[in-house]
Amino acid sequence: MPRFPHPTAAALRRDPVPLRGRTVLVTGASRRGGIGFAVARRLAALGASVYLHHHVPHDDTQPWGAEPGGPEAVADAVREALADPAARVFHGPGDLSDPAAPARLLARAADAMGGRVDILVANHALSGRDGxxxxxxxxxLDAHWAVDTRSVVLLVQAYARLRAALPSRTPGGRVVMMTSGQDIADGMPHEVAYALAKGALASVTRTLATALAEHSVTVNTVNPGPVDTDYLTGEAYEAVAACFPAGRWGMPDDPARLIAWLATDEAEWITGQVIDSEGGFRRS
Known part of the structure; x- marks a missing residue:
């Protein structure tokens, strides 16, 4: 008899709501055109309760602008995907350039969702202000480090402290961070500060995975490749699309599907990895 027998046939049948009862914080989920929104919808559709973080003043400064209906419109669209009648969607602001903001945000999310955050998806990033x-x-350099790197590590720190208070081996602990393919092909020579900050997250992934292993938490980082989040149009847009074998850009739901899977128990054996989800993108 093997020490770890194969799962039963019943266990192999996938639960349509595998995240029932789990709680999620998704940062940078302020627009329906973004990856954070797509991730939140996927996790809600798998049964989770979701807390959406947003920082509208950042979007106001960008070419795409803030969500016309505001954060509540984003939350309502996520609520439409809820699969568990008991699950809820919450949202709240946070300027993560403030060193104290990550811990406050994590605490607010936990309070809203019954005192626990099972899954942390650190999707936020600073756009622009680079060269x-x-x-x-x-x-x-300091602005990107503060938002893209420091705040993520401080969020993970607050999350780890919260998980440490739970009974040993509590299942479902997940951290997913986001990088940007700065280590592939020619790198990002026009966005040095952003590339540095995001590269640091890729480099620290295994370190954080080791630090959180004692709490039964997996830590992985996803590189979504170029994703159409409404920031490029015209000939430049078509040129990027031609660099994909499929002839199209990545859409927000493309990395969201991977992140949703990483959040489930099926991915409990995957940790410390930087995973490319970029559709075979190659610069021509």
């Missing part, structure tokens, strides 16, 4: 090696300056 080439010749033009990047200390302010650009």
């Amino acid at each position: 080439t090696l010749d033009t990047v300056d200390a302010a650009m």
Whole structure:
């Protein structure tokens, strides 16, 4: 008799709501055109309760602008995907450039969802305020480090402290971070500060996975590749589309499907990995 027998036939049948009873914090989920929104919908459709973080002042400064209906419209669209009648969707703001904001955000999310956050998806990032090696300056470097790297590590720290208070081996602990393919092909020579900050997350993935292993938490980082989140149009858009074997950009739901799977128990043996979900993208 094997020490770990094969699962029964019944166990192999997939539960349509495998995240029933689980709770999720998704950061950077302020627009229906973004990856955070797509991830939140996928997790809600798998049965989870979801807390959406947003920072509308950031979107206001970007070419795509803030969500016309505001954060509540985003939350309502996620609620439409809820698979468990007992699950709920919450939302709240947070300027994660503030060193104290990550712990406050995690605490608010936990309070809203019954005192626990099972799954943390750190999707937020600072857009713009960057340059080439010749033009990047200390302010650009510091701004991206604060939002794209420091705040993520502080979120994971607050999450780890919350998980440490749970009974040993409580199942369902997941952390997913986001990188940007800065280590592939030619890198990101026009976004040095962003590439540095996101590259740090890729580098620290295994370290955080080891640190959280004692709490039965997996930690993985996803590189979604170029995703159409409404930031590019015209000839430049078509040129990027031609770099994919499928002839199209990645859509927000493409990385969302991977992240949703990583959040389930089926992915409990995957940790410390940087996973590319980029549709075979190659610069021409």
